Amino acid sequence: MGFAVDTKMIKLFRTFAVLADVSCVQSNLGNTRSKYYSTLCNKQYNFSLRDGLFAQAKRQFKANRKPSRSADATFEGIAVESGPVPFKNLLKPLGFTIVFSAGSLAGATIWQYENMRTHAMSMVRKPTHWLQQSQKKMGAWRQELNKQWNSLGEGEKLYIPLFIMNAIVFAVWRVPRFQPFMVKYFCSNPAAKVLCWPMILSTFSHYSTFHLLANMFVLYTFSTGVVQNMGKEQFLGMYLAGGVISSFASYLHKAITCQASLSLGASGAIMSVLGYVCSEYPETRLSIIFLPMFTFSASIALKVIIGIDVAGVVLGWKFFDHAAHLGGALWGMSWCYWGNTYIWQKREPLLQYWHSLRGGTSR
Template sequence: MLFKNVWYAAELTLSCKPLLLRRAPNSFQYARIQCRNTFSRRRRPMSDANPLDFAHVDAGPLNSKTLLRPFLFTIGVTSASIAGCVIWEYENIRAHATSFMRKPSSWINAQQKKIVSQFKTEPGPIRKWWNSLRESEKVFYPILAANLLVFGAWRVRAFTPTMLKYFCSNPSGQAQCLPMVFSTFSHYSTLHLAANMYVLYTFMPAAVASLGKEQFVALYLSGGVISSFTSFLYKVMLNQPGLSLGASGAIMSVLSFVCVTYPDTKLSIIFLPMYTFAAGTAIKFIMGLDLAGITLGWKLFDHAAHLGGALFGIAWCYWGSLNIWGNRDKFLQYYHHIRKESK
């Protein structure tokens, strides 16, 4: 297996500094935080301005209590993602087995096909395109569509307050929990979106081949919310509120899983294809950069989210896939009992 091109996708962060203190109606002290996009290097006209450059966030004090609700939300989303995907896999297998059991004999089947072919219309171009896709691509394109939908919503100025509230994760924001998931599908920069989707598309075939599409989706969604919580934890520890958005935390879970599962796979950088290196070495180097970014306080990327996603991918490779997904039989028995009782 050879991945010819790799682009280190990054989760966008906004550096923040307190401007003034004011008293809110609930008698708590809040800090007025001005955030600026760290990718921005020059002023742009207001008509073409990135709303993240001029975002103002009312941020409350950060302490350990701030993490309680996000922590419980992370456990809930991770559990629901795994349980939902286990049920999804069960229903797919059950439907396939049922159709196989009801399959008629070869002669009857041939006669049915002749009759059906006389009345059956040709599938449309979209259906033909979808049927021609690989299993990994059938998972990738819905993820891409969700990201493009949110990307388009950023372009509607009337949606900006909602996008800043629900599609940018911030431990001190008014909405804490939902943005932990929604922000993993949120990109404002075209380059940011393209880089993340390119890396995801590159590593998805190997991940889906190893895990199956259902377990892959569980890994991706869980990795996204866990990386958001890791970012929260880092910001609370340093008392540095700020906005984060991007799918790179979830993508790092996929990337680290593939690199640990296939450590001898040869990778290369997109602009330097002549230089190759082992996947096991690549993930160590990337995680080393993120660890250095956390230690030295680099603000360009959300290194805490990257590292959290990568660690979760490695943990899933060595432990989660066997001990959580591998022991899903008891849960499926309980689900089957409920399903049977509901009929």
């Protein structure tokens, strides 16, 4: 037993389709309803109650109405790879994670050597160097700018370039023609063709204003103090390594759950800073910005955050990339208890090797 859609019914559905097209500007639900009604208006269907096709279409329509919080839904019209991720596809990202993390720490060591060398040479030639510097900065505005910069702490001097890089990437997101490029290189996705460089580039990538401001506020709050203890070189090496390690943790979780999707943001790298600070200074009192009257120890805060992220991973919450948060936090904790002692404090051979390479150019 079946029935055909008559002409009056088609006109009625076309009217609904127009209304749905207007409402689709306001929500994704309107877009789904528009496609459903437009398809129904352009074709005549014989719905068989016996075969259950009408019930199947109804169930499909209800499923499409469910809102999605996935980052993929934000970039309409851009193809985003998805689907199961074979574990063999993680070998290359794993290698990149190891090489990039080691390179970040080695680069931080060399940077520290060069800073110490430059400072030592400037102290030797201090009178002449001071005269040359005073002659270079003749403009009043440059002198004032230099004065303001020198008044900043080491943590603030490191934070400002990081903030500027994140702000530039955020501005590029606002240009529609660049969004396919940004999705390809500034969003990590284990199902994508480009796997490695997005693991670190996505650490500087934020699509929403709130996401950017929230992450930059937390980074400023924790980085400016801890840099005084770690040094800017060690901090930056740990931060960059934390970004790529958290991305790999996200890849691994998505491969296990067969739910590939886009991820972006500095949260994973910032969680490594948070994990280090709360492990190094567990008795430090923290508070929530909007509730400053409630204080709690850093160790309690870290346990609560890790508990939330573990629950998010186990229960499949999609609002945050909880696996990336866990990867960053575990990296920060491991650096506090193990990395600083057995890696950073053992960097003397690299310093000596680099010193031997630079020895021929010293004057």
